[in-house]
Amino acid sequence: MKASEIASKNFLIHSGKTQLSELLGCNQLEGKDFILIIDEVEIKKVLSINTILRELLLGHENISLSEISGEAFVCINSGKFALDILNLDANLVVVIEDNKQPVGIINNLKTIKRFQAVSSTYIKDICHKLYIYDKIHECFEEEIFLSDDNGNIVKINPEAERVMGIRASDVVGKHVSELVNNKILSSSTTVEVLKQKKKVNMLQTVRDGSIRLSTGVPIYGEDNKIHYVLCTSKDVTELVELRKNVEANEITLEQINKKLDLLQEEVFAQINFISKSKEMDYIKQTIRKVVNMDLTVLILGETGVGKEVVAKTIHYLSDRKNSNFVKINCGLIPRNLLDSELFGYESGAFTGANKGGKIGKIEIAHNGTLFLDEIGEMPYDLQIKLLDVLQDNHIVRVGGIERIKVDARIIAATNRDLQQMVKEGTFRKDLYYRLNIIPINVPPLRERLEDLPLLVEYFLKKINTRYHMNKKLNPLVLNEFIKYDWPGNVRELEHLLERMVIMSDSDNVCPKHFEDIININAPMSGKVICTDIIPYKLAKRELEKQLVIKAYEMYKSTYKAAKALEIDQSTVVKILQKHK
Template identity: 40%
Template structure:
């Protein structure tokens, strides 16, 4: 009797749903909470077989049926008529002759956990979609800003620019003339919370020294001879809430360096001839093609200002150190100027090869200017190496004897389709080999597997890297 009382207490007060059946599958006992899980009162279940209840899809599937069939402990996931998700575990009880005399099943309602899991997976999918959209947006911004980020170096820089853009930290762009420091500065602004405000660019080397202070600080009416009677706001004021980009910061006169430092420290500006200091809130971005640390040692640039500017230094590599970008940049500018001048110029593959192997002392600016010149001055729609101002006589005439010309001369050479396809394939592989450093990068460029690239390089006798 005591054992019966204990069993009844366990069944009644257990947090799990318990179902006890005999060796024939007839339900003997159920816990009261079965109504919540299976939607049926205990009185409905007791006396019926688990086979019948499985047919009615009350237990779907029935773990007790599985235990009776497999004669071992079993676990199944059930879905009830009222849509609940249940994990049921069935345990067989044997007599001395190894016959099953009871099956005890424990059911855990996992509906809430399943819902949370589904919500989490949906959230993960949404986050992945958002991340993809953000990356696409970043690529679009890069494209809109004429930034090519194919080379590994440029990809790192572009990611850094996007990370830093979200802060208000001062950024110092370093690099040779023509690498596109101003383009990155603009992209930094466009990716910031100040994007709706002004982006003001000042070339410190282009403003006459005697006008620099009045241009930067502004002046009150009648402050000096020739001054506008109404006065004029300076660049610091106009950049309020926005971004101020000081290009060629190394050209800033020493006396103006002191005043710039004061503005950065106090965040206030006083016009020439004025008495009232006005608060200003702008993000400072600077750029230079000079070695500021060396200038500091030479006492040509203030050390305290250097440290103010050098919060986040970002060095943009010259074009000769990111040759992977030359092909994309050349075609971007070619397309741009074709549209501008209503032309249909194309680059011969030998021309692309020559562009890639050129050192580009003027960097991206030189490439842009060259593409504009070629679109305007080349007589034919195809731009050949001899149109390039830096091409040697050997390079200029090389396309006539080199395999690069096969695309335009298949019909004159009497090639079959198969022969022409082989020549095209070799052409593209040679081009990729010259443009990229590894077979992995070549495979990405060509849109094939790395193993395919290795096999084809060997097939055509092109040295792999």
């Protein structure tokens, strides 16, 4: 690199006779660093612009350039390399052509260059940051006030000007209290921050009546003293409106929930979920919580408490209500048939199997609900197959190999103590825990006598409709009902009422009919005693139903009930299915 390539061209050429006053016009000095004094072709002096300005400031406009002391300099040919300058013992170098005509000046080149590069980058960075800060300050949607440690306003943004109806030029330098005194603001957050020396949130009212939420933050210096206070404020009208909307939505949601509750109560009524007791209200609440959660539900309770009603309620309140509700009583179906009833079978799976096979209850319940009543009666070997269904939602039909995907919600019910059965090894522990995710314990009727009047009213209306009667219940009968223990629970109540209505000769069913049927104080003699005349076929059907139901409730097994009654198991199953 040649010396001429790095030399500055910012110089003027004058003769020594030139007066200083002649340099004042036409901006001759602008952008120049030096003046070269040349007489004929020889460079006599080099004057720095700073020297010229100093002389002008001293009032020496009328002196000539030759009278001013110049800078020490050396000349170097423009053909020399820039590196040659390093060997020169001079701070100022004039680069000249062969004809001694100056083409440039070099003054402390390396130092100046390095400083200029660093300082230029630094200044650009600062300017860029200041530009960004100003833009943020201008574009910020909240009002910004910056005050010093005395509370004097240093800066406000355009949004603050617009909202407060003031100009920055009118308030910068003034104390924030003047805004309060002039009714521009109702109070000053800055004053509170300086007083409390911590972040402050407060509401302010602007003179236009709007309410602002103002936040003031102290800015500490390295001396741990407050140097500035930054306050931002925002119109909370939107928040107030939002709060009103939320409250309105809450009211709407409450109305929707009330309407939903009414619709659900209608479903409860349609499924004969008749109750008013706290115990049953708790069960209703549990049902509402779990209806649309595809979790298994285990319904516990004595025989006749209404476990199937609870299961149906869960189904018909859920999103599965438009699909099948499939019930299978694990205690009614012989063990050798329960497998094929549940899982279905392929053609030729066993002797007597239908051609083409048959789908099982689980497949029928696809997208719906499968209600496994008397789950405690399920054979141990089938329990593991049921567990597989619960875990991976697939079945394999009896005699088949194809895995069939099913999506059925499982609800199980039992009147037995499954925990005790687990201890005894007659019920699988893993299946018990899989079923017992949501347990619902339905209390016996004797523990919720509040429900008795409603149930009596419901069943009486149902029985009258069935037999085309219009019989009424003497109020004293209800007193007798309340005293009774109801070992058969709601089912016993329905059957007992039915017998009372049928046996009553008058339209008014009185306590005597109840006493005749129950015969509380007389032990069973083993003989059937007729207390009234009813149609033979009706009596035979009623006796058959009572005997089989009582035997099944006592032995919890169709096989044992059949043995006690000395009839075939299939007959027991048939009668139970007929009267279920």
